[in-house]
Amino acid sequence: MKIIFDHSHGHIINNRVFCEAFVLPEGESEDFLLENGWLPSVQPPIYWYQSQSIRINSDKVSLKRKQRNTFSNVKCEVFDYNRQKEVDSFFFNFFDTKDLELEEFYNKNSSFFNLKVLSVSLKGEIIAYTRFVQYENSLLGVESSYKPNLPKHSLGINSILLLSQYGKSQNIKYTYIYEGYKDLFPHKLSITGSEYWEGEKWISTNI
Numbered sequence: 001m002k003i004i005f006d007h008s009h010g011h012i013i014n015n016r017v018f019c020e021a022f023v024l025p026e027g028e029s030e031d032f033l034l035e036n037g038w039l040p041s042v043q044p045p046i047y048w049y050q051s052q053s054i055r056i057n058s059d060k061v062s063l064k065r066k067q068r069n070t071f072s073n074v075k076c077e078v079f080d081y082n083r084q085k086e087v088d089s090f091f092f093n094f095f096d097t098k099d100l101e102l103e104e105f106y107n108k109n110s111s112f113f114n115l116k117v118l119s120v121s122l123k124g125e126i127i128a129y130t131r132f133v134q135y136e137n138s139l140l141g142v143e144s145s146y147k148p149n150l151p152k153h154s155l156g157i158n159s160i161l162l163l164s165q166y167g168k169s170q171n172i173k174y175t176y177i178y179e180g181y182k183d184l185f186p187h188k189l190s191i192t193g194s195e196y197w198e199g200e201k202w203i204s205t206n207i
Contacts, residue, residue, distance in 0.1 A: 001023040001024065001025050001026050001028055002023060002024040002026055003021060003022075003023050004022045004023065004024065004047070005021055006019060006020040006021075006022060007019045020049065021049070021050055022041070022047040022048065023038060023047070024047060024048075025046075025048065029135070029136070030133075030135045030136075030138065030140075031135050031136055031138045033048050034053070034138050034140065034174070034176050035138075035174075037050055037051070037053050037197035037199065038050060039051055039053055039176070039178055039179065040113075040140070042105055042108040042109055042112060042113075046112065050199075051178070051179035051197075052179050052180060052181055052196050052197055052198070053176060053178065053179055053196065053197040054176070054177050054178065054179060054180040054185075054188040054189065054191075054194055054196050055174045055175060055176045055177065055194070055195050055197075055202070056160060056161070056164040056174070056175040056177065056191060056193045056194055056195075057173065057174060057193050057194075057195055057204075058164045058165070058167060058168040058172075058173055058174070058193060059173060059193075060192070060193040060195075060204065060206060061161060061192050061193035062193070063161070063192065066152075066154075067154070067158060067161070070153045070154070070158055071158070071161075071162070071165070073122060074120050074121065074127070074153075074162070075120070075122075076118055076119065076121075076162055076165075076166060077118070077119045077121075078116055078117065078118050078119075078166060079116065079117055079119070080115070080116055080117070081110070081115035081116060081117045081131060083110060084117075086126075087117055087129055087131075088106075090126065090129055090145055091106055091129065091143070091145045092106075093145075094145035094146065095145075097148050098148070102143070105143075106143065109131065109142050109143065113133050113142060114133060115131050115132070115133060116131070116132055116133070116134055117129055117130070117131055117132075118130040118131075118132065118159075118162065118163055118166060120146075120162060122150075122153075127146060127147045127150060127153070128144065128145065128146035128155045128162075129144070129145050129146075130142075130143070130144040130145075130159050130160070130162070130163050131144075132163055132175075134172075137172060137174075138172060138174050138175075138176060139164075139166075139167040139172055139174070139175040139176065140175075140176045141160060141163055141175060141176065141177040141178070142178075144156070144159040144160065146159055156187065157187060157190075160175070160191060161191065161192070161193075163175055164193065180194075180196065189205045190205070191205075192206070193206070
């Protein structure tokens, strides 16, 4: 892989130099890159960057009774993303409801990823969508959206676990869900079965 250091936003704190590091793969598989803490950017060409990546280890998932009840009552389907208007509208309405400025990233992801969609329905009504990429031995969750008026189903977290469950059905153990920190997407660290990349190895958050 070709390593690239970006100093345009670099800075010094307490005599320590900080800059961003990226790589351009040179034959390494996506599974290898994800396993070693790299995440794909949404800018072409596809650079991969280091972060405190989070993944769900399906072997370590332990569902609570309320989650098991939700999982038994919903129906999941997977299909290729081809800019379906109903999917896009669902996401954009979710972004508006949650006051999230993510439409630009959504559109970039639509252009530069070979995406699939996991739909979740309850009593015949779509209540959540998750877009993801399926590699040979890994899933990469890109973004989720859900009906905000169903708090008892905890769809923000359960959408991720449903994606992990789908991966397990495909003999895929790990579902990667981009980064998570205590002050940024902290809910990812609390998901059952989650592990974070500490820079050299994966550490379970269930400890």
